[in-house]
Amino acid sequence: MQHFPIFLAVAGRRIVVSGGGEAALAKLRLLLKTQAHISVFAADPHDDLLRLDTQNKLTLIKRPLEHGDTLCATLFYAANEDDVEDARVAAIANAEGTLVNIVDNLADSQFITPAIVDRDPVTIAIGTEGAAPVLARAIKADLEEKLPQSLGTLARIGKTFRKAVDVLPMGRKRRAFWSDYYFNAGPLALDQQGAQGILPALGTLLDQHITGGFQQGQVDLVGAGPGDADMMTLKARKALDLADVVIFDADVPAPILELARREAIMVEADQNSAQIAIAHAKDRAHVVRLKMGSGSPDTLITECAAAQVACAVIPGLPRPQHSPNAQQQFMAEAS
Numbered sequence: 245m246q247h248f249p250i251f252l253a254v255a256g257r258r259i260v261v262s263g264g265g266e267a268a269l270a271k272l273r274l275l276l277k278t279q280a281h282i283s284v285f286a287a288d289p290h291d292d293l294l295r296l297d298t299q300n301k302l303t304l305i306k307r308p309l310e311h312g313d314t315l316c317a318t319l320f321y322a323a324n325e326d327d328v329e330d331a332r333v334a335a336i337a338n339a340e341g342t343l344v345n346i347v348d349n350l351a352d353s354q355f356i357t358p359a360i361v362d363r364d365p366v367t368i369a370i371g372t373e374g375a376a377p378v379l380a381r382a383i384k385a386d387l388e389e390k391l392p393q394s395l396g397t398l399a400r401i402g403k404t405f406r407k408a409v410d411v412l413p414m415g416r417k418r419r420a421f422w423s424d425y426y427f428n429a430g431p432l433a434l435d436q437q438g439a440q441g442i443l444p445a446l447g448t449l450l451d452q453h454i455t456g457g458f459q460q461g462q463v464d465l466v467g468a469g470p471g472d473a474d475m476m477t478l479k480a481r482k483a484l485d486l487a488d489v490v491i492f493d494a495d496v497p498a499p500i501l502e503l504a505r506r507e508a509i510m511v512e513a514d515q516n517s518a519q520i521a522i523a524h525a526k527d528r529a530h531v532v533r534l535k536m537g538s539g540s541p542d543t544l545i546t547e548c549a550a551a552q553v554a555c556a557v558i559p560g561l562p563r564p565q566h567s568p569n570a571q572q573q574f575m576a577e578a579s
Contacts, residue, residue, distance in 0.1 A: 246373050247356055254318055255279035260342070262309040262333040263323030264289035267347045271321050276301055277362065280318070285309040285333075309333045314342045319355070322346040350374040359384040363396040365403065398430045401442045408446075412453060416488060416530060421453045461525035463548050467538045467560025473499040479558050484508075488529040491517050495536050504532075518547045525553045536560075 257280055261268050264286025272293075275282055282302040284293060289304055297304035305313075308329070313336070314320050320337035322330040322344065330346050337344045338354075345353045359380040361368040368387055370380045402425060412418045425446060433445035464483045469475045476484075481503055484490065489509045492501060504510065511520060513533075521531045521544065533544055538559045548555035 247371060249358070249369060249371060251367070251369075252318065257281065258283060258317040259319045259321075260285070260309070260314050260317045260337070261321045261323055262286070262330075263321070263325065263347075264293055265323075265325050266290070267325050268321070268323040269293065271323055271347070271357070272296070272302070274357065274360065275321075277364075283313075283317075285313060309336060311336055312340070314340045317342045320344050322349075361387045361391065363391055363393065363399070366391075366395050366399045394431065394434055397434065397439055398426060398442070401439065402426070402430070402446070405443070405446045405450075408450060411450070416459055416528060417453070419486075420459065421450065424453070425449055459528060460554065461528045461530065462554040462556070463521050463525050463531045463533060463544065464556050464558055465533045465535070465544060466558045468496050468500050468534055468536050469538075469560035471495075471497050471500070471536060473497070473503060475561055476500065476503065477558070477560060480560055483530075483532050483558055484534075486530055487532040489521070489524045489531045490534055491521055491531065492534040493536060496534055500534070518544045522548060522551045522553050526551070 255278070259275055259278070259280045259282050261271060261275070261282065261284045264284070268284065268286065269290060269292055272282070272284070276296070283305065284297075284302055285305045285308060286293060287306060287308050289297075289306060293302075293304055296302050317337070317340075320334075320342040322334045322337070324330050324333065325347070327349075330349065331352075334344050334346050334352065343354045345355055345357060350356065356371065356374055358369040358371040359377075361370070361384055368391075370383050370387075372380045402422070409418060409421060412421055429445050429449045430442060433441040437445075464487075466480045466483050468480070469477070484503045485505060487504060487508050489511065490501070490504045491511045491513050493513050501510065509524075511517075517533065521533055524531045525548070538561070545555050545557070
């Protein structure tokens with residue numbers, strides 16, 4: 245990973261753009277969605293830049309960028325569509341301590357702007373390290389088709405309710421509430437009553453979760469299959485996504501471990517794995533015991549039963565059995 249993805253706070257801060265043509269306008273279409281103070285330096289600005297300046301959406305300075313113009317700026321974009329001028333202004337911004345992006349010059353840029361799916365405040369950034377912008381745009385289009393515009397409304401209203409939900413214990417109970425809101429109660433209230441019906445629905449839902457008692461912990465014995473993350477079953481992926489604790493064998497590949505929630509406790513298995521799994525489950529955690537292959541049942545199931553802890557087996561695909569001449573046979577049959 246050459247570029248570390250972050251979401252940078254820009255509200256009330258300066259972003260500076262050098263350039264007055266189409267390249268600058270392309271960057272500004274995205275930057276103007278932020279709450280940053282945007283300054284544009286252009287000796288010969290496009291008519292659209294003049295209009296945006298008149299509308300007070302940005303500050304247009306009708307001259308080339310000079311020393312001192314990027315002081316205290318958070319980001320700087322060199323978009324002059326001229327390599328020599330871009331190099332000149334980028335050197336100024338670098339000297340003044342500003343992060344620099346040079347349009348269509350990945351090698352000399354300190355950051356890149358990803359393809360973005362905007363469902364404000366839900367924002368999805370898609371990057372390919374500058375290697376395949378066409379692929380990033382295709383992924384963006386696919387996500388935009390799947391994510392409804394109403395998602396932003398649900399997220400904005402849900403954000404105002406987060407303090408109230410602190411009454412629920414952190415972890416599984418609280419995640420269950422938000423899952424219920426975003427995938428059931430929230431969309432239903434929005435569809436039937438509009439945005440004004442969401443807050444009352446949130447209050448009712450919270451009451452239901454408060455009085456619903458605490459969920460019991462459980463242990464899932466999950467098979468990682470042949471070790472290919474793309475061959476994990478949907479049920480296994482869902483278990484990893486929900487797990488509070490993942491106890492994994494040392495031979496489980498890293499890409500499969502990456503499927504677990506970022507907040508999950510990750511524990512490499514040893515002779516005490518069963519006792520560790522049961523202890524976490526009794527503390528109301530969802531535990532995944534991750535093994536290679538089909539995840540054949542072992543003593544964990546017996547020990548969970550003895551401890552009165554719910555335990556389920558989620559099989560993985562079995563490891564393929566390759567004969568020495570399997571590839572030659574396949575090629576011969578295909579020819």
